[in-house]
Amino acid sequence: MKSFVAVGSAAFISGAAARTFTVFNACPFTIWPAMFTDTNVAPNKPDFPTGWEAPAFTSVSFTVPDNWKAGRIWGRRNCDFSSNPGPNSCLDGGCNGGLLCQNPVSLTGVPPASLAEWTLEGDGNRDFYDVSLVDGYNLPMRITNNKGCPVADCPVDLGPNCPTALKGPFDASGFPVGCKSACIANLDGNPSNSANCCSGSHNTPATCPNSGVAFYSYFKGNCPNAYAYAFDESSGTALWTCDSGLQADYTLTFCP
Numbered sequence: 001m002k003s004f005v006a007v008g009s010a011a012f013i014s015g016a017a018a019r020t021f022t023v024f025n026a027c028p029f030t031i032w033p034a035m036f037t038d039t040n041v042a043p044n045k046p047d048f049p050t051g052w053e054a055p056a057f058t059s060v061s062f063t064v065p066d067n068w069k070a071g072r073i074w075g076r077r078n079c080d081f082s083s084n085p086g087p088n089s090c091l092d093g094g095c096n097g098g099l100l101c102q103n104p105v106s107l108t109g110v111p112p113a114s115l116a117e118w119t120l121e122g123d124g125n126r127d128f129y130d131v132s133l134v135d136g137y138n139l140p141m142r143i144t145n146n147k148g149c150p151v152a153d154c155p156v157d158l159g160p161n162c163p164t165a166l167k168g169p170f171d172a173s174g175f176p177v178g179c180k181s182a183c184i185a186n187l188d189g190n191p192s193n194s195a196n197c198c199s200g201s202h203n204t205p206a207t208c209p210n211s212g213v214a215f216y217s218y219f220k221g222n223c224p225n226a227y228a229y230a231f232d233e234s235s236g237t238a239l240w241t242c243d244s245g246l247q248a249d250y251t252l253t254f255c256p
Contacts (some may be wrong), residue, residue, distance in 0.1 A: 017066035019120065020249040021046070024059035027055035027255035031075040031139065032090065034101045034109060046071070049099040054254075066247075067121040074113045075139040075254050077177050091169050092138045092178045098106060112136025112178035114154060116143055126241040126246060131226040133158075133219050136166075136180040142256035146249045149242030150191045154223035155256050163215050181229070182214035198230040205231045 025031055031054050037045035044065035052060065054075075064071065071100050076093035085098030095101035095111030101109075108115060115132040122128045129143055131152045142153035159167070162179035166188060171177050182188075183197035193200025198208035208231055210216045219228035232238035242248050 002077045008051070017068060017247075018063035019068075020061055021064050022061040022251040024251060024253045025054040025056060025075075025255070026253050027139070028056050030055050031077060031254060032079045032093075032099065033073060033075050033254075034093065034095055035073045036071070036108060038192055042067065042069035044068055045253040051076075051095070051097070051099045053099070054217065060236070064120070066120075066244075069119050069122070070117075071119070072108060072115050073252055074109050074115050075111060075141070076113075077138055078171055083135075091171060108139050110137060111184040112138050112180045114139050114141050116141055116152075118250070121244045125244045127244050128239060128241055129250070130239050131223070133223060133226050133228055134181060134183070134230055136178060136184045137162075137219070138178040142253045143188065143240075144251045144253070145242060146251075147242060149246070149248060150225075150240045151251070152225055152240045153256060154226040156222045158219070158222055163218060166215060181219070182216075183229075187214050205234060210235070 001096050023033055030049060033054050044067055046062055047065040048062040074093055076090040078091035079089055081089050081098040087094040087096055087110045089098055093113040113135050114137050115135060117130050117132055119128045129152055131141055131154050133145060133154060137158040140155050140157055142151060142155055146149055158179040159176040162176060166180045166185050167176045169178050188194050188196055190195050195202045195208060195212040196214055197207045202208040210229055213229045216228055227238045
């Protein structure tokens with residue numbers, strides 16, 4: 001299961017070593033990216049808002065600490081913060097706090113939500129990064145870098161052809177803007193002891209093979225370079241690494 005050890009101790013302060021991250025919205029519509037740092041893993045976090053509006057075809061760049069740990073960025077769709085600052089302010093991906101997600105209250109957005117995840121300077125002096133569909137899908141995304149390290153992505157719109165049991169939510173026109181994972185959809189009725197969630201008696205790679213996860217092939221077949229379930233490392237195309245000594249800068253593109 002995704003776990004990145006090797007915790008840095010120095011806080012991110014002005015003048016400290018840093019990487020440049022760029023978030024580009026290549027979608028033909030506005031989205032609202034959000035960012036979370038698990039400060040229980042390490043205190044260092046980017047000096048940038050935890051949420052922002054990204055009109056179509058716009059980008060932002062910011063610095064993150066060299067040893068950023070357990071960081072994630074995702075996109076929110078169909079948001080209206082004017083009367084509701086809570087998690088339901090967006091059709092999917094919403095968080096506590098409205099535009100600015102409260103950290104550390106909001107670990108991630110309301111599922112379904114595609115996640116881009118990083119741990120820099122992790123075990124073996126490597127950057128770890130991935131695109132995760134463990135919480136379902138709401139936007140295509142791709143992680144690239146400037147050092148030739150592998151690409152992590154889910155470039156396909158999984159909404160329209162999503163299995164009926166997983167499809168949704170839907171926008172005002174009836175278009176599916178998300179595709180839940182089998183775990184999030186609670187297909188087996190007991191998320192605390194579920195083969196779809198790799199929980200309870202299924203909480204190890206041996207007891208939670210991908211063959212026991214409903215619709216695994218839909219997610220992995222369309223997005224082979226992304227996490228399709230919690231223990232997907234065994235696929236060899238879920239978790240990606242880059243030598244931390246290369247000091248790679250990263251770009252996250254929505255709708256690549």
